[in-house]
Amino acid sequence: MQPLPLLLAFSACVFAESLSNIRLSGPSTLPPDASKYLNPALASFSIETAFWTSYVGNVSNPNLLTQNLLENLKNRTGVPAEIRVGGITADSTHWNSTLEVALFNFITDDGTLHNTTVGPEFWKTMNLLPEGTNIIFNLDLENLDFEGTLDMATAAVENMKAGQLIGMEIGNEPDHYLHFTPESYTNLWMPWTKNISDALNISAPFFQIAATAEDPLWPYGTAAANAQLDCVSALAAGANNDSTVKTCSEHTYQYSVCDPVRLQQATLVDLVNHTRLAQYLDLWQPRIRSVREQLGSDSFVIGEYNSVSCSGRDGVSNTFGQGLWLLDTTLYAASINVSRLFVHQGGPLALQSSTQLNHGGLSLYDLWYPIENLNGPVKVFPSYSAYLFVAEVIGSSRSLRIGNIYPGRQANGSSITTEMGDESQGQLVVYGFWDDSLSVDFPVKLALLNLQSYNETTEGTRPSTTFDISEYLSESADSVAVRRLQAPGADVKDGNITTWAGQTYANGVAEGVLTEEKIAGGEIAVAASEAVLVFL
Numbered sequence: 088m089q090p091l092p093l094l095l096a097f098s099a100c101v102f103a104e105s106l107s108n109i110r111l112s113g114p115s116t117l118p119p120d121a122s123k124y125l126n127p128a129l130a131s132f133s134i135e136t137a138f139w140t141s142y143v144g145n146v147s148n149p150n151l152l153t154q155n156l157l158e159n160l161k162n163r164t165g166v167p168a169e170i171r172v173g174g175i176t177a178d179s180t181h182w183n184s185t186l187e188v189a190l191f192n193f194i195t196d197d198g199t200l201h202n203t204t205v206g207p208e209f210w211k212t213m214n215l216l217p218e219g220t221n222i223i224f225n226l227d228l229e230n231l232d233f234e235g236t237l238d239m240a241t242a243a244v245e246n247m248k249a250g251q252l253i254g255m256e257i258g259n260e261p262d263h264y265l266h267f268t269p270e271s272y273t274n275l276w277m278p279w280t281k282n283i284s285d286a287l288n289i290s291a292p293f294f295q296i297a298a299t300a301e302d303p304l305w306p307y308g309t310a311a312a313n314a315q316l317d318c319v320s321a322l323a324a325g326a327n328n329d330s331t332v333k334t335c336s337e338h339t340y341q342y343s344v345c346d347p348v349r350l351q352q353a354t355l356v357d358l359v360n361h362t363r364l365a366q367y368l369d370l371w372q373p374r375i376r377s378v379r380e381q382l383g384s385d386s387f388v389i390g391e392y393n394s395v396s397c398s399g400r401d402g403v404s405n406t407f408g409q410g411l412w413l414l415d416t417t418l419y420a421a422s423i424n425v426s427r428l429f430v431h432q433g434g435p436l437a438l439q440s441s442t443q444l445n446h447g448g449l450s451l452y453d454l455w456y457p458i459e460n461l462n463g464p465v466k467v468f469p470s471y472s473a474y475l476f477v478a479e480v481i482g483s484s485r486s487l488r489i490g491n492i493y494p495g496r497q498a499n500g501s502s503i504t505t506e507m508g509d510e511s512q513g514q515l516v517v518y519g520f521w522d523d524s525l526s527v528d529f530p531v532k533l534a535l536l537n538l539q540s541y542n543e544t545t546e547g548t549r550p551s552t553t554f555d556i557s558e559y560l561s562e563s564a565d566s567v568a569v570r571r572l573q574a575p576g577a578d579v580k581d582g583n584i585t586t587w588a589g590q591t592y593a594n595g596v597a598e599g600v601l602t603e604e605k606i607a608g609g610e611i612a613v614a615a616s617e618a619v620l621v622f623l
């Protein structure tokens with residue numbers, strides 16, 4: 088497809104005077120390219136297998152912080168976040184029916200985690216999650232031990248309560264081992280899924296394919312791009328010939344500290360930039376379209392993601408800026424029809440890369456530390472509150488569609504970039520939410536993001552942008568309700584000074600007075616490094 092002429096694409100969505108003032112030009116009606124219905128579990132989690140009991144605890148010692156933080160999300164949508172149990176350690180996790188503890192990590196004195204064993208108590212920890220939590224379980228492919236993988240799959244199916252296990256993956260990031268091509272992967276993966284399905288009497292498609300790590304090569308459709316192992320290339324090689332594929336997962340990490348070269352690029356200001364995160368996620372658009380055509384509307388998930396791979400970076404991924412990145416990433420991905428995103432929680436693994444920055448403890452990109460560890464005490468990070476924002480966007484609606492209002496879209500569906508006319512340089516972002524069951528004339532909510540950098544450590548007045556949303560208000564609306572996601576700056580690392588609707592969640596539960604403003608007149612001021620949810 089050709090992009091729209093620049094002026095048309097731009098003037099169709101906004102008239103921007105300057106950063107201090109932006110008037111959204113409408114129209115207020117449902118955009119023709121609005122997303123599919125948002126999945127209520129859009130904001131979901133991936134928890135590294137070896138760190139499972141660190142996060143969830145066990146039956147005699149449940150982790151109350153984790154329980155409360157997950158319940159807060161369920162309370163807003165009525166549906167729990169989904170949890171994928173997996174990651175690199177899933178390929179070295181074994182089932183042992185006589186193990187007494189829930190989970191055992193074999194770690195040598197040099198700190199290397201060699202493998203993980205789970206026993207019967209492990210499955211009981213699934214009952215510690217909010218009632219109704221769906222689980223996707225990641226099995227081992229790398230060891231090419233079909234019997235071992237079948238044993239684990241059998242234990243998972245037999246020990247989780249009916250309906251809780253909604254899918255299984257075989258292999259984590261298989262594009263990083265065994266020199267798989269789409270064909271050689273498919274030749275193993277497909278019969279394994281078929282044989283496991285037969286052995287366990289699973290009739291409906293039950294497997295989540297790929298779970299691959301590498302970013303798509305661009306441009307799309309070249310010989311090199313087609314040779315990458317991913318959902319689309321595996322499906323093309325016949326991976327669904329036996330109708331075992333339910334969904335597709337690919338992983339996204341926009342930045343990395345796995346090596347010194349990429350370490351230089353993993354900065355806070357680059358992270359908190361809409362142009363950059365949209366350009367990154369746009370690499371997946373052709374795959375998302377293809378997968379949805381083949382497997383259904385809700386079939387493409389980002390099954391593991393975070394901002395900075397190899398466990399994050401201090402001052403970047405543990406900040407409120409990461410919260411703004413997480414919010415924009417989740418909403419932008421939803422706008423290009425990603426069904427659910429599973430933000431990864433875990434810890435650095437000694438053998439992930441010989442040049443990595445982080446060693447030991449829990450990851451610097453985690454949304455909370457459920458236990459004290461080498462990197463700090465029990466703690467909730469600012470970015471947790473971004474997931475509260477997303478959950479409140481969705482609420483109880485099951486017919487909500489998201490549309491990009493600012494900077495808007497090109498004809499091919501990609502976000503308008505800084506180069507193509509986003510006058511805010513990737514700093515101002517507006518999404519609209521239309522509820523199909525109510526009205527297609529006006530959105531029910533708007534998310535206004537001001538990503539302009541402002542630090543707690545910055546001197547001087549905090550800049551602010553006023554968004555004029557009057558074109559989106561019906562004439563009967565006299566005022567709108569506004570909830571804010573706030574912190575003293577993008578560099579803040581503490582949940583106890585990060586507020587959602589005026590409340591902190593540093594101890595797992597809401598503290599402070601719920602604050603919701605009523606604003607008349609259609610002009611909403613949003614400070615630099617702040618986001619607001621407007622209820623129309």
Ligand SMILES: *[C@@H]1O[C@H](CO)[C@@H](O)[C@H](O)[C@H]1NC(C)=O
Pocket residue numbers: 119120121122123376384422423424500
């Ligand atoms: C998302 O899905 C909707 C409904 O299937 C479709 O109309 C829209 O074009 C899709 N968006 C993109 C970016 O593919």
Ligand SMILES: *[C@@H]1O[C@H](CO)[C@@H](O)[C@H](O)[C@H]1NC(C)=O
Pocket residue numbers: 161162163164165
């Ligand atoms: C959320 O919690 C409140 C207060 O406990 C409760 O009244 C409400 O029913 C809960 N909502 C859902 C969807 O669980």
Ligand SMILES: *[C@@H]1O[C@H](CO)[C@@H](O)[C@H](O)[C@H]1NC(C)=O
Pocket residue numbers: 183184185186187
């Ligand atoms: C299983 O766990 C038990 C109890 O810890 C241990 O004695 C046994 O060696 C383990 N089996 C295997 C195959 O690792």
Ligand SMILES: *[C@@H]1O[C@H](CO)[C@@H](O)[C@H](O)[C@H]1NC(C)=O
Pocket residue numbers: 144145146147148187188189190208
């Ligand atoms: C549960 O966790 C506690 C605290 O970490 C530990 O001492 C205990 O062995 C665990 N029990 C099981 C069954 O894993």
Ligand SMILES: *[C@@H]1O[C@H](CO)[C@@H](O)[C@H](O)[C@H]1NC(C)=O
Pocket residue numbers: 181193201202204
């Ligand atoms: C875990 O790794 C250790 C050290 O390599 C090995 O001795 C042990 O057999 C492994 N356990 C399993 C269950 O594979």
Ligand SMILES: *[C@@H]1O[C@H](CO)[C@@H](O)[C@H](O)[C@H]1NC(C)=O
Pocket residue numbers: 233278279282
């Ligand atoms: C899967 O089942 C087929 C048919 O029974 C069999 O030929 C094949 O060896 C099995 N594959 C594995 C990995 O067990």
Ligand SMILES: *[C@@H]1O[C@H](CO)[C@@H](O)[C@H](O)[C@H]1NC(C)=O
Pocket residue numbers: 288290
């Ligand atoms: C297999 O599942 C079907 C329903 O999907 C059921 O009718 C049948 O009894 C099951 N067979 C066994 C051996 O469990």
Ligand SMILES: *[C@@H]1O[C@H](CO)[C@@H](O)[C@H](O)[C@H]1NC(C)=O
Pocket residue numbers: 273274277324325326328
């Ligand atoms: C899948 O089916 C197609 C069409 O029948 C066939 O060409 C292809 O070889 C099959 N692939 C596999 C992996 O079975």
Ligand SMILES: *[C@@H]1O[C@H](CO)[C@@H](O)[C@H](O)[C@H]1NC(C)=O
Pocket residue numbers: 090369370372373497499500501
């Ligand atoms: C959309 O078009 C722009 C400009 O030509 C290009 O940079 C971008 O990669 C395209 N995106 C997709 C998903 O094709």
Ligand SMILES: *[C@@H]1O[C@H](CO)[C@@H](O)[C@H](O)[C@H]1NC(C)=O
Pocket residue numbers: 356360361362363505506512513514
């Ligand atoms: C955001 O990123 C884009 C693309 O790299 C760049 O052109 C723009 O200047 C950045 N914005 C800011 C405020 O640095």
Ligand SMILES: *[C@@H]1O[C@H](CO)[C@@H](O)[C@H](O)[C@H]1NC(C)=O
Pocket residue numbers: 355356402540541542545578
């Ligand atoms: C905020 O701090 C980051 C480093 O953490 C720095 O790169 C950025 O320029 C600062 N922003 C402002 C407005 O000073």
Ligand SMILES: *[C@@H]1O[C@H](CO)[C@@H](O)[C@H](O)[C@H]1NC(C)=O
Pocket residue numbers: 581583584
């Ligand atoms: C927030 O927590 C930090 C430690 O993480 C502590 O130093 C600070 O005093 C706390 N601030 C408030 C307002 O409680």
